Amino acid sequence: MNKNTISPRDAEWREELRKQHTARERGMIPRVEMPELPADYRVTTLTEEVNQGLSREMAVLEATRCLDCPDPQCVTGCPVGINIPGFIKNIQRGETGQALQVLRETSALPAVCGRVCPQEKQCESKCIYHKMKKEPVAIGYLERFAADNGEVPTEKIMASNGKRVAVVGSGPAGLSFAGAMIANGYDVTVFEALHEIGGVLKYGIPEFRLPNEVVDKEIEALRRQGVKFEKDTVIGKTLTQRDIDAMGFSGVFVASGAGLPRFMGIPGENLINVVSSNEYLTRINLMHAGTAGYATPVFRGKKVAIIGGGNTAMDSCRTARRMGAERTMVVYRRSEAEMPARVEEVKHAREEGVEFLTLHNPVEYLGDERGRVRAMRLQKMELGEADASGRRSPVAIPGAIEEIEVDMVIVSVGVSPNPLIPNNFEGLDVTSRGTIAANAETLQSSIAHLYAGGDIVRGGATVILAMGDGRRAAEAMHMAIQNK
Amino acid sequence: MFKIITKEHFSENVVKLEVEAPRIAKSRRPGHFVIVIDSAKGERIPLTIADADVERGTITLVVQAIGDSTRAICSMEPGEELHDVVGPLGRATQIRQGGTVVCCGGGVGVAPLLPIIKAMKAAGCRVISVLAARTKDLIILEDEVRANSDEVIIMTDDGSYGCKGLVTDGVESVICREQVDEVVTIGPAVMMKFVSLLTAKYNVPTIASLNTIMVDGTGMCGACRVTVGGKTRFVCIDGPEFDAHQVDFDEMIMRLRQ
Numbered sequence: 001m002n003k004n005t006i007s008p009r010d011a012e013w014r015e016e017l018r019k020q021h022t023a024r025e026r027g028m029i030p031r032v033e034m035p036e037l038p039a040d041y042r043v044t045t046l047t048e049e050v051n052q053g054l055s056r057e058m059a060v061l062e063a064t065r066c067l068d069c070p071d072p073q074c075v076t077g078c079p080v081g082i083n084i085p086g087f088i089k090n091i092q093r094g095e096t097g098q099a100l101q102v103l104r105e106t107s108a109l110p111a112v113c114g115r116v117c118p119q120e121k122q123c124e125s126k127c128i129y130h131k132m133k134k135e136p137v138a139i140g141y142l143e144r145f146a147a148d149n150g151e152v153p154t155e156k157i158m159a160s161n162g163k164r165v166a167v168v169g170s171g172p173a174g175l176s177f178a179g180a181m182i183a184n185g186y187d188v189t190v191f192e193a194l195h196e197i198g199g200v201l202k203y204g205i206p207e208f209r210l211p212n213e214v215v216d217k218e219i220e221a222l223r224r225q226g227v228k229f230e231k232d233t234v235i236g237k238t239l240t241q242r243d244i245d246a247m248g249f250s251g252v253f254v255a256s257g258a259g260l261p262r263f264m265g266i267p268g269e270n271l272i273n274v275v276s277s278n279e280y281l282t283r284i285n286l287m288h289a290g291t292a293g294y295a296t297p298v299f300r301g302k303k304v305a306i307i308g309g310g311n312t313a314m315d316s317c318r319t320a321r322r323m324g325a326e327r328t329m330v331v332y333r334r335s336e337a338e339m340p341a342r343v344e345e346v347k348h349a350r351e352e353g354v355e356f357l358t359l360h361n362p363v364e365y366l367g368d369e370r371g372r373v374r375a376m377r378l379q380k381m382e383l384g385e386a387d388a389s390g391r392r393s394p395v396a397i398p399g400a401i402e403e404i405e406v407d408m409v410i411v412s413v414g415v416s417p418n419p420l421i422p423n424n425f426e427g428l429d430v431t432s433r434g435t436i437a438a439n440a441e442t443l444q445s446s447i448a449h450l451y452a453g454g455d456i457v458r459g460g461a462t463v464i465l466a467m468g469d470g471r472r473a474a475e476a477m478h479m480a481i482q483n484k
Numbered sequence: 485m486f487k488i489i490t491k492e493h494f495s496e497n498v499v500k501l502e503v504e505a506p507r508i509a510k511s512r513r514p515g516h517f518v519i520v521i522d523s524a525k526g527e528r529i530p531l532t533i534a535d536a537d538v539e540r541g542t543i544t545l546v547v548q549a550i551g552d553s554t555r556a557i558c559s560m561e562p563g564e565e566l567h568d569v570v571g572p573l574g575r576a577t578q579i580r581q582g583g584t585v586v587c588c589g590g591g592v593g594v595a596p597l598l599p600i601i602k603a604m605k606a607a608g609c610r611v612i613s614v615l616a617a618r619t620k621d622l623i624i625l626e627d628e629v630r631a632n633s634d635e636v637i638i639m640t641d642d643g644s645y646g647c648k649g650l651v652t653d654g655v656e657s658v659i660c661r662e663q664v665d666e667v668v669t670i671g672p673a674v675m676m677k678f679v680s681l682l683t684a685k686y687n688v689p690t691i692a693s694l695n696t697i698m699v700d701g702t703g704m705c706g707a708c709r710v711t712v713g714g715k716t717r718f719v720c721i722d723g724p725e726f727d728a729h730q731v732d733f734d735e736m737i738m739r740l741r742q
Contacts, residue, residue, distance in 0.1 A: 194570075259702065260718070270710075272741075276706040282704060287527060
């Protein structure tokens with residue numbers, strides 16, 4: 001992996017660094033703690049980031065902990081195979097800009113990934129320190145440090161190769177594809193359906209976890225390199241398949257995301273103030289509902305239940321607290337151990353006063369005379385046998401039903417692929433789940449010049465996997481166009 | 485982009501705007517709608533497309549001032565620009581080829597009905613249009629509807645114009661008189677509910693175009709969900725038109741009050 005890295009392990013300076021301390025000395029250094037805003041303060045602010053970032057001293061010390069293993073397993077845990085020791089050792093020697101360059105070899109959005117990647121399940125889960133019963137190197141924190149503090153050399157503007165490519169969607173997959181293709185000299189146009197560029201990074205992930213400023217910085221960098229963005233443009237609708245074909249693009253990359261919120265289909269789910277997490281977060285993050293001067297309304301629940309245990313559920317419950325909820329409950333049908341949300345999000349939510357009703361499953365919502373939700377009925381569960389996914393499946397305890405007062409319910413039980421592209425492109429093969437069928441290696445679809453990646457192919461994954469798709473699709477499309 | 489080219493007042497609270505949107509003008513079909521943001525800090529609101537001119541690159545919106553955003557849009561003048569116009573969204577109307585169709589519209593619902601009337605007429609249908617409003621001044625687009633209909637029946641609540649009575653009276657008079665193959669209804673939810681109840685009684689297939697609350701309009705938020713045939717559907721991508729006899733109008737009316 002990364003044979004051409006600008007920071008090879010056998011570089012002289014890295015050998016020097018390895019000699020400076022013994023493994024024992026490095027292992028004695030405690031893992032750095034991320035400075036955070038205090039919980040009682042942060043529930044008062046929607047936009048201030050909870051994690052404040054490492055200081056230079058903290059980052060250098062944490063980077064020193066890294067043993068610079070000969071066969072670094074962390075890299076195998078990274079979906080895009082970032083040269084992790086390569087960037088970390090650059091931080092240790094004070095070359096933050098070089099560290100950022102190493103990150104940029106494989107990742108288009110390091111400032112984003114350093115904040116939202118589930119490192120504890122990826123790179124950090126493979127750290128050698130686990131075998132030594134120590135805490136892993138804080139790779140995510142260091143990635144963020146390099147991305148936030150590294151000086152980016154001015155992007156090289158590539159000479160145009162005269163070919164145009166289109167991108168559908170400006171989320172993580174689309175942005176990383178655009179970055180890779182502009183670097184290959186293509187004329188790149190990104191079409192976005194919403195009125196803001198950034199996709200889920202803007203409408204989904206709240207600012208207290210990923211400030212818009214961080215996303216905008218990445219978008220601006222792409223713009224400076226020549227990427228064109230067209231907002232308010234729904235491909236398949238504003239521009240039809242035929243329009244796109246007539247515009248003379250050599251290739252099209254579809255990264256339209258998994259937009260559609262799922263509901264559970266239980267009685268009372270269409271009562272007023274029962275909303276999807278997508279609706280709730282879009283109103284607040286994208287439309288700035290609740291901020292003075294903005295026209296979009298949002299209901300401020302006082303007793304709010306969030307249904308689901310994923311990261312979106314955590315974003316929703318923490319947002320609800322910031323919107324003035326007095327009681328915020330996460331209702332999850334399995335136990336906390338099975339919760340798909342990042343450990344850090346759960347910890348932050350709990351610090352912010354969110355209650356966790358695990359092993360509970362909503363079966364019905366009850367409304368008042370005006371059709372507004374006033375209570376939820378929860379079925380208590382216990383864990384049974386492990387299911388196909390390896391998680392122990394929850395089983396209802398007969399007769400154990402609890403009724404809890406709520407004035408708002410945020411349903412966060414997953415999303416389905418947006419059917420806009422599949423429904424409006426003839427000849428495009430779609431899976432039984434509604435995702436676009438794409439070659440696992442090249443991400444090419446059944447339409448030769450059309451590639452697809454991110455959640456429209458995966459059906460709901462992570463930012464880093466979407467970004468990885470963008471890069472792989474760019475490589476494959478570039479090869480295909482060159483070989484024509 | 486999205487410059488207002490012409491403006492016409494239909495009544496004190498209803499304006500017709502011709503807006504520059506060349507791509508939408510070209511790709512829109514009857515039944516489609518757009519999402520409009522009036523200004524930088526505005527909200528996303530769904531508006532139906534009343535007409536389009538591909539040559540001029542414009543679409544026509546008919547807007548009734550009922551909230552802050554629609555009031556702001558109605559107060560805009562030619563030369564000013566809407567901040568964002570996205571579309572065309574939703575599924576296009578399935579245009580019937582031949583047969584007799586009753587198109588009934590209430591209030592500003594006549595605006596999105598007009599392209600359907602035109603398309604049905606062009607497809608060889610016998611089109612009977614029923615336009616309804618509280619009072620004479622609120623009847624809109626009458627000339628355009630007349631030009632594309634075989635017959636027009638006007639109903640006003642107060643009898644100030646056409647026949648005195650509700651839209652359902654007009655529709656029922658046609659159904660009792662001749663074979664009707666399909667009814668299309670667009671207007672306030674309550675009106676569509678009663679049209680649907682009426683046509684169910686006579687077993688006439690009926691399409692209703694629903695106007696629910698939306699945020700993104702592309703399937704993302706689910707604010708627009710309605711129950712159709714016992715299942716939750718999204719108006720923005722599954723609709724806006726549904727088999728009226730399957731729509732849970734009471735739930736929809738309740739949700740509109742939020």
